[in-house]
Amino acid sequence: MSAQERREDGGIAAELEGLGDRRGTRVLAAGVSVTGIIARSGEVTGLDASHWTGATISRFESGFSAPVLVENDANALAIGELHRGIGRKSPDFVTLLLERGLDAGIVANGSLYRGANAAAGEIGFLLVESSSFERRFEEAGDLETRLSAATITRQADAAGIPHDGGLTAMQLIALAHAGDERARPIAEDVLDHIARALGALASILDPEYIVLGEGLDGDSRFVASALRSRLEGRIQHVPAIIPASLGADAALLGAAEMAIRAASQTAYLHS
Secondary structure, eight states: OOHHHHHHHOSHHHHHHHHHHHTTOOOOOEEEEESSEEOTTSBEESGGGTTTTTOBHHHHHTTOSSOEEEEEHHHHHHHHHHHHSGGGTOSOEEEEEESSSEEEEEEETTEEEOOTTSOTTOGGGOOOSGGGGGSOOSSSOHHHHHTSHHHHHHHHHHTTOOOSSOOOHHHHHHHHHTTOTTTHHHHHHHHHHHHHHHHHHHHHHOOSEEEEOTTSOTTHHHHHHHHHHHHTTTSSOOOEEEEOTTOTTHHHHHHHHHHHHHHTTSOOOOO
16 A cells, blocks of 8 residues: 555554655654553453454554554553653663553563563452452453442442542542542552552562552552552562653653654665
């Protein structure tokens, strides 16, 4: 497909290439951040990736003349932080997201760690208690199901907490922090669950920092303090818990960083 045909076909690829044309350059690479696991085959897999399941990197590349780099969103956040954020201070940290499921990106010795099946950091699948063995998890993991907006909303409804179309974990925590006594026990349970996950990560990986990204960055100082108080005296080393230094678009900036690094390996002379 020619560049002109791609522009006529429409979509994001067309928009990017059109923008490049107007600026007198061309698209050299593109980065995409998605939920789920990016398998070695290039296929998007994982129970929490139902929106993308079956998609492959070639699907994303179909509209571009340039290479497309696709990465899990927590890993994309980790890549961004590695090169433009906390990675400038430390080679060992973990990023945490709770926007579209609970997910972590792991940087060890200055490199992103993906694991044997590219599934490292899928902490939403941690099994919380004995009752976890009484069911199978067909759509999402045990821990992330307990922290999902659907679960939080049901609990808020049962407690008589008013809301406008649903509540996320962070919104519920914010209500409790603001003094809503109905929200407090639910928020405490949510923070307990997240702290257990961080305790497991810290005990196994010994990171210097835990970086809070989407879904946990709305009131990051309070969340960090609440998590730290739960971990102190209970694990050997409590990492510093900080907000993502790249802000709300940190995962997208990580995806852009992948594209920039891919493009930097391409020689391009504009005539």
